Amino acid sequence: MFENKDQSRTSLSELGEFGLIDHLTKNFTNKHKSTIKGIGDDAAVLEHSEKQIVVTSDLLVEGVHFDLSFMPLKHLGYKAIMVNLSDVYAMNAEATQVIVSIAVSNRFPLEALEELYAGIELAAGIYNIDVVGGDTTSSTTGLLISVTAIGTTAPEKIVRRDGAKVGDLLVVSGDLGGAYMGLQILNREKEVYKVNPNAQPDLEPYAYLIERQLKPEARKDIIELLEKLEVQPTSMIDISDGLSSEIIHLCKQSQIGCRLYEEKIPLDPQLISACEEFNLDSTTVALSGGEDYELLFTIPQTDFEKIKANPHLSIIGHMVDEKEGMDLVTRGNTLVPIVARGWNALKEED
Numbered sequence: 138m139f140e141n142k143d144q145s146r147t148s149l150s151e152l153g154e155f156g157l158i159d160h161l162t163k164n165f166t167n168k169h170k171s172t173i174k175g176i177g178d179d180a181a182v183l184e185h186s187e188k189q190i191v192v193t194s195d196l197l198v199e200g201v202h203f204d205l206s207f208m209p210l211k212h213l214g215y216k217a218i219m220v221n222l223s224d225v226y227a228m229n230a231e232a233t234q235v236i237v238s239i240a241v242s243n244r245f246p247l248e249a250l251e252e253l254y255a256g257i258e259l260a261a262g263i264y265n266i267d268v269v270g271g272d273t274t275s276s277t278t279g280l281l282i283s284v285t286a287i288g289t290t291a292p293e294k295i296v297r298r299d300g301a302k303v304g305d306l307l308v309v310s311g312d313l314g315g316a317y318m319g320l321q322i323l324n325r326e327k328e329v330y331k332v333n334p335n336a337q338p339d340l341e342p343y344a345y346l347i348e349r350q351l352k353p354e355a356r357k358d359i360i361e362l363l364e365k366l367e368v369q370p371t372s373m374i375d376i377s378d379g380l381s382s383e384i385i386h387l388c389k390q391s392q393i394g395c396r397l398y399e400e401k402i403p404l405d406p407q408l409i410s411a412c413e414e415f416n417l418d419s420t421t422v423a424l425s426g427g428e429d430y431e432l433l434f435t436i437p438q439t440d441f442e443k444i445k446a447n448p449h450l451s452i453i454g455h456m457v458d459e460k461e462g463m464d465l466v467t468r469g470n471t472l473v474p475i476v477a478r479g480w481n482a483l484k485e486e487d
């Protein structure tokens with residue numbers, strides 16, 4: 138994980154800006170009919186007739202959003218695409234194009250950027266999106282990546298945060314808290330490595346959690362599943378900051394309350410053992426740990442039969458009147474108000 142990959146190093150200045158852009162983008166091919174002109178002109182040209190277009194952007198900053206001492210650049214490229222596609226899917230739209238901008242300091246050799254772009258290319262291939270442009274500039278400090286994603290959908294398919302109704306079921310995909318615990322494990326190994334660079338960490342028992350942190354997947358499959366099951370969520374959001382704050386967003390925007398059942402929150406067995414080891418409460422981690430990129434949505438009760446047996450989906454609560462508040466129903470059957478702390482707050486407590 139922490140080995141010194143002292144491969145060949147080609148200085149960025151050898152290529153110049155245009156040479157660099159050409160080199161990094163030479164493998165990108167356009168798969169969508171809607172991409173009329175991709176990389177290579179002053180702007181990309183897209184044609185999305187009769188559909189609504191969703192556009193979203195995320196900026197990732199070295200030292201704030203990622204730590205290159207344990208984040209391989211290929212994974213970073215992949216993740217930068219995922220965090221954006223996740224927002225497109227959270228609107229119930231199909232992601233079609235992305236624009237990728239980078240600011241990079243000269244401490245990075247060309248080979249490092251090749252790795253970054255290998256991850257971007259991999260994501261674009263698997264998720265069927267075209268990389269249609271970007272910008273490349275220098276940075277005096279670290280690496281910055283900004284991705285803008287574009288998606289389309291029929292107007293009646295769009296799902297916003299503000300459509301949840303009293304009585305709707307609250308549903309989440311996958312399991313929660315894994316990405317946060319993966320980060321805790323990576324940070325711990327980094328400290329061990331600083332003291333003893335020869336230590337060989339056994340990360341196998343945490344493989345799933347580390348993958349959740351380093352190689353998240355946006356839930357395109359869930360959007361396709363909902364389409365197949367003929368379920369149109371009434372509201373939806375992706376889980377980037379933690380379950381609590383996303384639930385609060387849905388409730389506030391829909392002017393509604395909720396009951397979230399602690400015992401229903403989906404947790405992976407690896408997460409439960411890692412929480413025991415770190416002496417952390419797994420419910421707190423699921424509520425406040427971020428970066429899971431799962432989808433949280435509400436559906437009418439009449440759709441219960443369509444989703445009840447699905448292994449990818451968990452019904453974790455239901456929506457109530459705004460006056461009844463937003464509460465967690467604990468395993469001991471007491472009501473505790475849901476508070477948004479987000480994963481940054483959790484971090485400060487450590």
Ligand code: ADP
Pocket residue numbers: 158162175176177178179180181237238239268269270271272273
């Ligand atoms: P301009 O001078 O108009 O900003 P650039 O020389 O920066 O144009 O970019 C040339 C082409 O390469 C454009 O199509 C732009 O969108 C694309 N491009 C620039 N940087 C990147 C990048 N990091 N990733 C993908 N495409 C890029």
Ligand code: MG
Pocket residue numbers: 271272273
């Ligand atoms: Mg430019």
